[in-house]
Amino acid sequence: MIKTILFDFGDVFLTLDKSATGKHLKENGISELDAELVNINKAYEKGLISTDEFSRHYTNRFEGFTTETFKTAWNSILIEFPKHRLEFLKKLKAAKNFKLILLSNTNELHIDWVKENIPVYEEFRLCFDEFYLSHEIHYRKPDASIFEFVLNENDLNPKETLFVDDTLEHTLTAKKLGIHTWHLQAGQEEVIELFSKKSDLF
Structure with a gap:
């Protein structure tokens, strides 16, 4: 589970x-x-x-x-934050069925832009129990060390953990550590489809 x-x-x-x-x-x-x-x-x-x-x-x-x-x-890589994705996350948080953790490769310039241009950023951040940005924790995907850091910091069982990422290389590393994964195909799939796409895990 x-x-x-x-x-x-x-x-x-x-x-x-x-x-x-x-x-x-x-x-x-x-x-x-x-x-x-x-x-x-x-x-x-x-x-x-x-x-x-x-x-x-x-x-x-x-x-x-x-x-x-x-x-x-x-x-210029940064575009927008669709409202339906935030609504999905807020419902997930409200249900309190899962510990929610953000694990992102990012940098100060990108996050500063997001803070200035994405009004819902703070609301988004508060949906998570832990919020890990690579430039703050000094690890980055796909290195195994970043996943080991998160597992150890939160005392997580990999078999009880699901990782959602749009980069195949990142999910392959997580999978090697025993973490369940969903390699989300950006532009073809939506995070709001989580429970239908990974129904075998829930």
């Missing part, structure tokens, strides 16, 4: 356009991220470097970027 549900944030609740940042980067001469930039992005997502340091890596290397144009490009 499932007692705890771990939810991802982006493309589970918050709608993303994952191609948008790449388009902005190409407009500024970045056709693909080299190994250095990939590692910088990961470090920023883990909160290991500051937002100023992160921005400078791009503005110093690519002439087309000012700090503001880079931040606009970086945040």
Whole structure:
């Protein structure tokens, strides 16, 4: 029996356009991220470097970027928070049948944008018993360490835990640790379909 549900944030609740940042980067001469930039992005997502340091890596290397144009490009992935997803979550919280935990790979720039542009963010956050953002806890998916951290911090039994994420690689790691998973197909499935899609677990 499932007692705890771990939810991802982006493309589970918050709608993303994952191609948008790449388009902005190409407009500024970045056709693909080299190994250095990939590692910088990961470090920023883990909160290991500051937002100023992160921005400078791009503005110093690519002439087309000012700090503001880079931040606009970086945040262009973030779109909207559909109301029906929040209503689903609020009903889930009110029922008190599960411990609810958010587990998201994110960063300070993205969360600052969400706080400024998504009016329901605080209401959303308060629906969760625990709220883990990668840049605050210094772990990121798909590393096993982030799941082990959450399991240990909350004394969870993997067999009684369900993880919902739109990225296959993340769900595969969780599955290896014995956690039940739903690889949600963004654009084809909705988090509000949870109990029909995973009816075998409830």
